[in-house]
Every structure is written in C-alpha cells, then in structure tokens.
Amino acid sequence: MTILLPPKESLTVEFKSDRARLSDKDLIEAIVCLANSEGGDVWLGVEDDGTPTGLHPDHHVLDGLIGLVASRTSPSLSVSVVPVMINSIRVACIKVPKARGEVATSGGVYLRRRLKHDGTPECAPMLPHDRVSRAATFGLIDVSAQPVAGATLGDLDPLERERLRQAIQHFGGDRVLLELDDEALDGALGLTARQPDGQRVPTLTGLLLVGRESSLRQLLPTHEVAFQVLAQQAVKFNEFRRFPLLKALEWLETNFRPYNPEEEIQVGLFRVPVPKVDMGAFREAIANALIHRDYHRLGAVHVRLEDDALVISNAGGLVDGVTLANLLTTEPRPRNPALADAMKRIGVVERSGRGVDTIYRGLLRYGRSAPDYTRTDSANVVLRLPTDNADLSFLKLVVEEENRRSAPLPVDSLIGLSALREHKRMGADELAGVIQRDVPSAKRTLEALVEAGLADAHGATKRSRTYTLSASLYLAVGSKAAYTRQAGFSEIQHEQMVLSYVGQHGRIKRAEVIELCRVSPGQALKILKRLVEQGRLVLHGERKGAYYMLS
Template sequence: MNTQDIRHLISLGESLTTEFKSDLSKLPDNDLVAAVVGLANTQGGYLIVGIEDNGKITGLHKKHQNMQGLASLIASRTVPSLSVKTEQITVNSLPIAIIYVPSSNTLVATSDGLIQRRRLKADGSPESIPFHPHEFMQRQSTLGVIDPSAIPMMDISSDALDPLQRQRLRNAIKRYGGDNALAALDDEQLDGALRLVIEVEGNKHPTLTGLLFLGTVELLRDYLPSHEVAFQVLNGTNVKVNEFFKKPLLETFEEVELLFRARVTEEEIQIGLFRTPIPNYDRQAFREAFVNALVHRDYHRLGMVQVKLDDTGLTISSAGGFVEGVNLNNLLVVAPRSRNPLLADVMKRIGLAERTGRGIDRIYEGMLRYGRPAPDYSMSDTSAVSLYMANAGADVEFVRMIVEQEERTGNMPIDSLIILSRLRDERRLTTAELIPSIQKPETQVRSVLGRLTETGLIEAHGQGRGRSYTLSSRVYKELGEQIKYVRQTGADAIQQEQMIISFVRLNGSIRRADVMDLCKLDKDRASRLLKNMKKNNLLELHGRGGNAHYTAK
C-alpha cells in the first residue's frame, strides 16, 4: 500500500474488516494478538496500529517498529499459528503499522485460549466479542469446512421417523420431476440413497436433513427448535394472515406454496397465435427463492424463515448471512455453494431446486422479463439474507417484445434481460455503467452488448470508451415510445453542439460541468466535445483548470 491508499482506508473508518489501535502507550501484546484473532475469525482485513479510534494518526511506539518482529509475535501467540503480512508506512511524518490478516479456514485462538470474532452493532459500528462454542459450527458451515445437514442425530433412532412423510417425499419426486432412479427404491434404499439415514456403530440414525424431511412435529420441536417458517400477509398495518409452521420440510413447503398461490393473479395478452399469462408474482421465482431460504439458512441459529406479502411487494428472509465467498457484488456469477450441501442435494434430486445451482437466475428472470425491478438483496446482513421482490405492474409491451424475440432466437439469457431492463429504465448507459449489474468482466459485457446490437434490440452511440447504448428504434416502436427514442438519441454531436451554442448565447459562456449536465455526458466526452468545437472555431477557450470556460468564437 502507498500513502494515498492508507489515507483512503483510514478515511472510511473502522469496519468489520478494518480496526484501528492506538500505540501511544505501547499497545499490550495480548490486545494486539486478540485483535488479529478477531479479524481472522471473521472476514480477515486490516489491523492498523498507531491510529486512534477516531482515525487520528498518533504513530507507532518504538518497540513496535520492527515489522518482522511484529509478524513473528503474532505467529507465536496464535493457535494455530497465523501468518500475517506487516508493513510500516509514514503518514503525516508519523510511522504506522499495517497488518494484513487473512480470513482463516479454521478457528484461531490466542495462545492464552481467547477466541473472538468481530460483528457490527446496531448503529453499524464494529466490535470484537467472544466466540462462543455453540457458534463454532455456524462458522465452519459458513466456510464450507463441514456440512451441518449431514450430521447424524445420535439421540434419534430411524424407527422414530414418520412413514407418511416418506410417502410425501415419493409423491414430490413424481410431481416435481425428480430423479426417476429414486422411484424404484424401497424405503431403506431411498433413505440411504438420499442420506436421510446413516448407520453409526451398527445403529441407524437420521441426519439433520433426514430429520427435516421425515421427522415428526414432536421430533422437530425437541431436536431442531430453530426450524420454523412464517407466512404473513399485511394490508397496510393490518395483519390478514399470520401462519407459523414447525412441520417437516416438504409439508411446510406445500402448505406455504398453497397460501402463496392463492394470492397470485394473472392477466393474459395475445402474442401471435398464443395467449401469454402475466402473473403479479412469478411462481417459479417464488419457488426458487423460498427453497433457497429453506436450504441455505443456518439451522444452528434461532430465527425463522419468513415469507411476507404486503402492499409494496414480497419479502423472503432466512437466518444466517451469505456463505463465505458470496456477497451482493457476485450473486449472479459466484460458483454455487451451500451452507447445507446435503440438504441442497436432496432438494435438487427431488426436483424442487434448480439442478444447475443457478436458481438465482430464475429469480431474476421472474422479475425482469415482465419489465419489473430486479430482485433486491440489499437488506441482507451478516445475520440474515433478505430478498425483496417489488409488487410493480408489468410492462405489457416489454413482455410482448421479449416473448416475440424468444420465438425468433430462443430463450433470452439473463445478461441480456438485465441490459434491456436497465436501458428501458435509464435510457442510455455505457459499458462501465452496466458492468456492476451483470457482475462479469468488461470483455464479456461487451460481447453481450454486441449480440444485442446484432439482433437489433439496442443501438450503439459514439466511439471508444465513451460509447453508450440505447434501446433500438425498433424496440421503442414496439413499446409505443417513438417520441422517447427521438428524444433519447437526438442528442447526437450536431445537436449537442447546437445546444451548447444556444447556452453560450443565453449565458455568455459555458464550462465543462455545464456541458456534462446539459448533454448528459461524462467528463471525458464533454471535454472531447468542447475541444472539437474549439478546433472547428465554434468556441474560444479562456482560462485554465478550474477557471476554464468557453465563449462564442
């Protein structure tokens, strides 16, 4: 890191992955090592020594200015030994130590036996707290080190399981198009094939997954009290439905889905020879989202799976944050992973979950193809994953355009849907502005844009990195928005020049910031336009830097 990087990091303040420590009175070794352990047991990050909690730089104590000795101290005082990277940087003429702490795949303790982790308090500020034994499995499952759903329930005999739930399982395999090979198996073989029951020292016990599928209500209540699902319907502040379920997984799924389907309404539009239904909520998107909440939740953390319908939309939340490596910036592209791999595998083999592991694509598709806002995961945090799907009206003409295009070229890829949806809402965007939504490298985004241009769905404007994209004239015509197309694409170079000249005549001069606002251009494109107008003797430059402005030639 250079000084500029450090200044920026300090300016952001303390967070889950950044901690400041004062060293004016020589930070005790125990406190330093404990802080490192807290970071390692969470997400890793930076421990910056020589800074007060408020970000004021006060410098390193002379006994901590040996970076190699600092790394050796941490390695010798942690169990297992933790390797960190240390660097000394001078800021404001004062030395500070940057200690980069990796996220550990195993639990790390100090040599004195202290185990702690970091968390965010209600006000958003971070703190280090003790790491309790009952939380160890949560951490290990989040890291993918163990599979909690495959752990045998040693206090329960397989004889205590409910045969009616096993029959429900067989029916589900047929109904949802599951693995046909499972249908020919007898009960014992079925339990073994799905690892619902395993043998330990000659005795058969259900796994946690087996308990969820085949357990009785009493067994679930006594041995898995965290399993609970709530279905709520609100009308303003009035509660219309408030149902709670502690039943086996499939029975719960079927009853909640039945309650949800009763609130799905549809309208139909004629497209060619066929009528296409447009639901207020896409059933497939709901199923994938609900199954994800059941499969990926943390069953060792109290807290229910909640399905809530209100005037604004549908919210599905579950206990336990995203698993290690998954975040809001890579949801669409990260390799499929689960907190409960066995449970996820059983759901796929039954046919309830997307077998490719890309159920998130189905959720996005279920919103975007109807011209609705993208699914919103922004309310998720370290303790829960929350999905919100807005109850927005469908754009009928957008649906018609998508369906007709799919009849010509096949199913619309999710990347293309995201681009078309954003251009529909925001009119004109550059490649750089589209990259965060698609979550893929620039070369892949450009490839998608190229294919959409070839099919005539979008048009490119400009050259180089300043190139922008809009929906094509054909699409605007199909949407019945020809005027918006002319307004959007009419601001080409000639019209932009005319707007600038009109502005100068009215105001006497113009600055680059004015051009950016007037023509909706970024800084580089505004600069190029002004330079070209100066070169063509349309404008005259006065001043430099922040005082630069242009007048009519």
C-alpha cells in the same frame, strides 16, 4: 499508498490505545477477533474515539509485530504492518486478513467480531457452534450430511416421506428415486447415515425433509419459517411454523396465492398469465433461503409481502467466494451441499444450480426491476423482489421473440434490456459490469439483441458504439419521442448541448450532463472527457466535487 484513518470503529476497524503500552495479549486477541470475522485493520496508537495518540516506544520497531502475531496465533496468522503519520503523530495500521477456517491465540482462545444492538462492534467468544458455522461457510464441512445428535429413525415421518415421493412426481424430479424402497431412498438422498455399529440415524438433511414437526422443534430449534403480509404498515398475516421443508414450501405457496393476483394478455394464439410475483421465482427464492441458511444460527426464514416488494431473508451471509459482484456468474457453492443435492434431485430447485437465473428471469421478463440483494450482510441474505406493475407491451415483445426462437431469452439478454430501459443508452463496457461478465461477453449480448430487433446500435466504430432499445420497442410502449431523443442526437450534438449549457450557466457537472443529454453516467463521462481532450473544457475539483468550465 496513502492510508486514511477511518472516522470510527466498525466490523472491520479496531482502534487500540498504546499510550500505556498495549499488552501482547490484548493485541493478539484483537487481531484474532478480526481474522475470525471479515478481516480488517487494527489501528495501534489510536483512542476509542478516533484520536491518534501515538505508539509506545516498545512498538516503534514495527517488524517485531509481524513475528509476534505469527508466534502467538494458531495456525500462524500473517499480517502486514503499515506506519502512518497523522498530524506528526506516528501510529500503525495492522492489516489482518480474513482467516480461512478459524484462528485461535496460542493460549487456545477463539474470538470473533460482531456488532452489538446499537451498531458498535465488540469481540465475543467464538463458541463451538460458531466454529462449525464458519467451517460450513468456507465449505470445509457439510453440516447437512452429519447425523443429528439424539435423532433416531422414529423421528422421521412416513407421511412426509410420501410427500417427498409426490413432490418428485409433481416437480419432475429424478424418477429413479420412485423405484426405491424407503431405506434405499433414504440412502440415495442422504436422509440417513450409517453409524460404525451399522445403525442408520437421520442426518440434518433427513430431519429437515421428512422429520416429524415435534422432532424438529426438539432437535433443531433454529429451524423456523415465517410468512407475513404488511399492507401500509398494518399486519394482515403473521404466522410462524416449524414444518419440514417440503410441507413448509406448500404452506407458504398456499398462503401466498390469495395475495398474488394474476391477469392475462393475448400473444398470438396464446394467453400469457401475468402474476404479481412469478411463482417460479417465488419458489426458487424461498427454496434457496431454506437450503442455504445457516442452521446453527437462530432466526426464521422470513417471507414478507410488503406494499411494493416481496422480501425473503435467511440467517447466514453469503458463503465464501460468493459476493454481490459475482452472484450471477460464480459457480454454485451451497452452504449445505447434501441438502442442496437432495432438493435438486427432488426437482424443487434448478438442477444446474443456477437458481438465481430463474429469479432474475421471473422479474425481468415482465419488465419489472431486477432482484435486489443490496441489504445482504455478513449475518443475513436479504432478497427483495419488486412487485411494481408489469410492462405488458414489453412482455408481449419478449414472448413473441421467445416464440420465434422456441426458447427463453437468455438471462443476460433480459438484464441487458432492463439496463437499456433504465439507462437509455449504454456501451458494452458499462453492460459488462451489470451482467458481471467481461466486455466481449457484453458485446455479444448487445449484438444479439440488435440482431433480434430488440436494440439498436449507434456509432461507426466498434470502440465508440453505443446501444439503445430499438425503435420497435419504444413504439410498442408508445414512446416514439423517447427513441428519437436517444437515437437522434449525435455525439457532436451532445457536445454542443454541453458547451451551450456551460456558456449559459458557467459550469456543468456530470449529473447535469446525464439529465441534459439523457445519457448514462459512463456516456456522460466520455462526452466530458472528449471536450477536455479537445481543449474546450477544463476540469476543476475531484470526485463528487468535480465540475467543468470553458477553457
């Protein structure tokens, strides 16, 4: 395995000079620092500017470093050490795993890696609240079920408890809760916990849901909600509040509605509303930000309406086990389980825990772009909901299909339709990555769309079969030529077009095949691969520099 020296230090890369023999203490602290963050690599024998200067003679026996790390960390950390030669200079890459929980030096020092304001990394002390926050990220403790230090029953607001009961009725929550008195309700939703002496005290969940605003300011200063409206970089609305969560949701919804215009379309006997932002997706996205945020970190939950999107962000990255690559399919893993369970029983969020499906459906059903989580990092979750114009013809066909089956279209089907709209033509293997499922599941999704008349299949064999939006969909949006262009060209015609292009221009790249044949990146690669296998083209270069010429 070839390991390349990174160009500079980052959150997961640390350079350590070894010319004067790096002390064991500094080496162990650098390793602990990475382990308590995202893990990464310590490059021993490399200067801060990335220049390799080599290992000190005392570190030439690399096996000794593994034992040193294990004996100087608590709990013992298992690292791997890889020797690397760079321009005849020997350095070592110490690969540090991300620790589950937290790791200290044998001297009791806790450190974590973070980025400074200028984007450069540093090791910083891991304070008690950092340790609790990390444990919550891994699901080792439920902070939301813990009593809040200094809080008493007097910090709970009777008016907010009444708001909670009204919310249960409004959102269709667990109606059994309405039959309980205040003490039983608090116990059922985890709003209070009993101390060893029998006294009840508010939990974090209780304070967040039915706490007095003054108590939230004093006892939970990290909690804050902001609503901002930015129009062409001008601030039209910018207010911060420390309301309890149910009141905060009402406040956000009330202030957002004037900025959320709605039109209607006629589908059969029904009039279907078409808002700028689907309110179900709006409510679910904000509730998720409030439920899953890290209440040990400073920073408001920001709800910001920009010219082309609604952006919702909260402090605290994704919890352990949840990534952008499995967001659609992973089992629910709330950072604050007690708070999440209470909000589900009240009815504010999706009871199945699949609120992300509601968010996706709230955009894709209207022919808008999919939710965008790509700005999420280890410190913040950032969700961008595009507010581009709805595709009314597409929405009409979706509503007609939903009326026909008397059920909403599955979210995988909506994602599949969106992907076909974007990429024009796809195979099951390509869609599998988009819906974050295996190829057979993607195949079933595509075939279900074909059966519903929303997609067309092309290709005689299952292995080579590709899919486009159906002729009826293209017809509905007034683009007959687009369908003919996608469905009318056979594989042989695509190959001839590529060969003709190379004959005229001398070479072709994959991006040019995509534009020429109007196919997806995967389909373009398959066309080029077939021509290479047939001996008609020859591949030159690698990766982004790859191009093809006649053989």
